[in-house]
Amino acid sequence: RWRWGQAVTLVRELEEACDTPVGRLRQVVDAMAVEMHAGLASDGGSKLKMLLTFIDNLPDGTEEGTYYALDLGGTNFRVLRVQLGGKGSMMSHKVESQPIPQELMTGTSEELFNFIASILKRFVQSENDGFQQLPDDRKDLGFTFSFPVKQLSISSGVLIKWTKGFSIEDAVGKDIAQCLNEAMSKIGLNMRVAALVNDTVGTLALGHYNDEDTVAAVIIGTGTNACYLERTDAIIKCQGLLTNSGAMVVNMEWGNFWSSHLPRTSYDIALDDESPNRNEQGFEKMISGMYLGDIVRRVLYRMAEESDIFLDPAKNLSVPFILRTPLMANMLEDDSPDLTQVGRVLEEHLKISRVPLKVRRLVARVCDIVTRRAARLAAAGIVGMLKKTGRDGSGGVESGRTRGKPRRTVVAVEGGLYIGYTMFKQHEVLGGLDISIPNQMEPLNTKLYEKYKNLKKRKFFAEDEWNR
Ligand code: ADP
Structure with missing residues (x-):
């Protein structure tokens, strides 16, 4: 019928x-x-x-220099490096993107941050184009983290809860920037989170940079x-x-x-x-x-x-x-x-x-x-x-x-x-x-x-x- x-x-x-x-x-x-x-x-x-x-000022295109950033959102994970030349110009940029393995979304925070740090390290090391890191040259990193965070300062904040299918219980209540800093220092990557921002804030910053x-x-x-x-x-x-x-x-x-x-x-x-x-x-x-x-x-x-x-x-x-x-x-x-x-x-x-x-x-x-x-x-x-x-x-x-x-x-x-x-x-x-x-x-x-x-x-x- x-x-x-x-x-x-x-x-x-x-x-x-x-x-x-x-x-x-x-x-x-x-x-x-x-x-x-x-x-x-x-x-x-x-x-x-x-x-x-704790962001009270947005970029306006005059910024210059080399910046590293990483983005942990929902589905993909990205590492990037941009070289800004002032007057809104971008002299070079490099992005690497890859899916977040499903098992890391529900594992431990250590596993997740070790994974992120290792990819970042590979990314930084893969540069043979004059951006090589000197041993004592600590680099600042922008970290876009798109989950609810109670920000303590521009460069630190504790995770309130996970969304979008993530659930790594031991990370809730922890300072996310510190987790990453620890993972980076463990593998000898001389970088430090200088700004921890939500992805919406990153989008606003980029929008403001252009307009x-x-x-x-x-x-x-x-x-x-x-x-x-x-x-x-x-x-x-x-x-x-x-x-x-x-x-x-x-x-x-x-x-x-x-x-x-x-x-x-x-x-x-x-x-x-x-x-x-x-x-x-x-x-x-x-x-x-x-x-x-x-x-x-x-x-x-x-x-x-x-x-x-x-x-x-x-x-x-x-x-x-x-x-x-x-x-x-x-x-x-x-x-x-x-x-x-x-x-x-x-x-x-x-x-x-x-x-x-x-x-x-x-x-x-x-x-x-x-x-x-x-x-x-x-x-x-x-x-x-x-x-x-x-x-x-x-x-x-x-x-x-x-x-x-x-x-x-x-x-x-x-x-x-x-x-x-x-x-x-x-x-x-x-x-x-x-x-x-x-x-x-x-x-x-x-x-x-x-x-x-x-x-x-x-x-x-x-x-x-x-x-x-
Ligand atoms: P995230 O939000 O995980 O950081 P994206 O902003 O790239 O990553 O969004 C990815 C999500 O957008 C996918 O999970 C999918 O649901 C949705 N999406 C991507 N492409 C399309 C498309 N062509 N049509 C509809 N939805 C899409």
Whole structure:
């Protein structure tokens, strides 16, 4: 029997539950701004940690010299060296990237940091081009570490918790910079962590290096997070905080944002229940690359169970995370008339063959619904952040207007999901936001976007939609 109707009903219900009309997005925007206030008022005042970074000054392109950095994020690990020549120029750069072995994500902190230090050592030693390290020439290292850290100074901070599938229990509560320093000295690598920063902060720094109107940064990769430049007097939980610039970068840890206005489905609840960090990272679980594919898998699995749209047994669909987000993106980006790509992914990765076109269309629809919700929620998060700083074009509470014309605002956006997934960008920019990739970013291989130029709130959505 062909219970097509039931499959269609499930997709309709999903569509309804994931709906993000502008009215609802406005509520998310407001909730984000309110939670930001609460998180700045007191530690533990909100699900948003609003972490201090001790960064009060951002690079502006005048920097010169050779810098080493490493980046430990979610999926990949990168080591790099750049040589900056001032005036925003980059004389040379070298990047090495490799996946983090799965077993290191759940082992001990010593194993993880030994691994990192050994790769870094190999990287430094592989240089035969005049950058050879003299024995007593200690080098400073920038360390981008994209997990929640309670920063103690610019170069030290303790890990609050792991996210994105990492769980190395003995590292929680430890000073991450010290862990790396110890591992480096153990293998005779004469380097020291000079700056420990979140990846959002790194993105903001790079954005600012290229364009001084950059005031916030967002990452949408394996996980999602944002940071922005806040006035120190608005950081109420840290009275008397003084910086030269009168501002400090705040790492929001927005992946943990939660609001009852977020459109949550039974699939989200099940995903959360089965995750190692239940009731945490709620916003992230609706938006980022680690989860989108699995939400789709859950929907398809239920469709397979409750209807017989798939002729083959779909037992592969019961395997968590088998449908990875890039594959899901692949299916949605299939613009061939008979959706060959959708058929191929179903067959090769889920072992479901002979899927009729009608069903392939339904599968693509599910991918679309989940992606669209994610992109619109991320956009609402950005508007919320800009609302908090009075830069959302509404001339709101903390108006960012210098008399007359609104300030130019640039938000740097980075992360594999955002960069690699065209459909995601298209959804986020419903209102035809103008996006450009500054060419000078290409050499750094970090593909940063200058976005939200001359920002007006309605630009995030179709104009008529926002005003309706
Ligand atoms: P990380 O966040 O781990 O530091 P990235 O920012 O490179 O690393 O993000 C990698 C994640 O982005 C992947 O886990 C994947 O979920 C997602 N991603 C990468 N490429 C694509 C793509 N083409 N389509 C959809 N998602 C993608």
